[in-house]
Amino acid sequence: MHPALALLTALLVSLPLAGKAACEVESGPGTTALIELYTSEGCSSCPPADARLSRLRPDQSLVPLALHVGYWDDLGWRDPFAQEGFAKRQSWLVGLGGARTVYTPQFFINGAATRPGSLASQVERINAQPARASLRLRAALSEDGRLALDARAASPLEDVLLVIAVAESGLSSDISAGENRGRRLRHHHVVRAWLGPFPLKTGQLTLKRTLALAPSWRPDALAVGAFVQDPRSGQVLQAVGADRCLTHQEVGS
Template identity: 35%
Template sequence: MLAVEINLQQLEVRMGFGRSFITMGCLLGSLWACAAQAIELRSGSEAATTIELYTSEGCSSCPSADAWLSELSDDPNIFTRLIPLAFHVDYWNQLGWKDRFSSPQYSRRQREMSSAGLLSQVYTPGFVVNNREWRGWFSRGRSVKPDQLPTTKQPAGVLTVQWPKDSQLMSTSYTPINLKAKGLRLHVAVLGMGLETHVRRGENRGRVLRHDFVVLSHLEYTLRDEGQKILSKRIAAPNIPDQGQQKSAIVVWVSEGESPAIVQAVAGYL
């Protein structure tokens, strides 16, 4: 889904309510979400470790992978050096149980991973760590510790995000390593933590599945490529989907061209 950049001043003029409308909109939970607290995120110069899990509530092999991913929430480096994302795919939905977190967008992302050679094939549970297929979970299971994951020391540039309290605008900036990089794109995902589903049909019938790091929404923007040292963009703050999560988080990352690979990422709790 390609998001649309919003000019706040134009919005106020068109609606004729000014600043008071924004405050009331935050209180009433209207069109956009507002940050309950100020969010300021800044990456290091090296790429953060990203863990993408492609999963489904309709897949009997997935709950164990989901449980392992949930254990990462206790790691002291969570959302600083370690950023997990659980993308629920939709191609299991026709086999008895429709995963409420699934989206064709996430299935498409997994296929793009395969087409780009980052994943050997499309399957669940499927792990991609630092943009490469990772099968270590299948041999070692839940005994795998975060410090045993593949790491990268690759320079990736600095990404920052600022979301002021009670604001409908988010400011981002990215300082690329390669000033000649083309087709840079900005991604914003909202994650849900502490989610539960009572599965009534399909391969996991009768089970209560618990999830963390679930991607509840994913929006994408174009970053202008003009050889600038710092690329800045102000965007409408993301809506926070209510799926019954105990806590929400945000992940912002940069990709290049048509590749789904994550160049740099930052994350934090909302």
């Protein structure tokens, strides 16, 4: 299945430095808004959008994710956070909306393109809608630096998808080429790993995965996200967010 058909749940859970940290988050009756920003360090108009996303914090109303794309890399600066699958996902979402052109920065909220100035009103509108999926996500950071993920998703709709994302905040780059040459760019909610999409074949799914963290990732700055999405419309059925709920909490406590 095309990686662009990824789902959206958005559960962001910060992970502490100490090992054996764990957290569990469950969705509520209303719909949480998933905000996706498609961005690039090679794009001179992206830093203001990055800053806008950085001011958002995951909670019961919204979950922010920054997905870096690589189609600006030929201008001289290679974005270290870009992944090929994110450009494919952006193209898929754009096509579902009836458009043909992809660009950065571009915001999507629950699978639909939106203007940055309308984010607040869109979040309020989405929150008022009953959720059409339920989600529960447990994340645990082991002493050996591996991330164990346990997700449960259910929906009355057929053929929907679940995706889990690992994101990192507090990142920065000193840009030496391209449109942003000479600038230091700072980022939050940058997606580092994208797991899925996983189909809910019988209307529900229980999923367990273990992820080895890259040496450059800072465990205290990581977050985990999950979302359920309808691949036919791109609409996000439910999302959930929590910020730093794992801090200093021991497994089994």
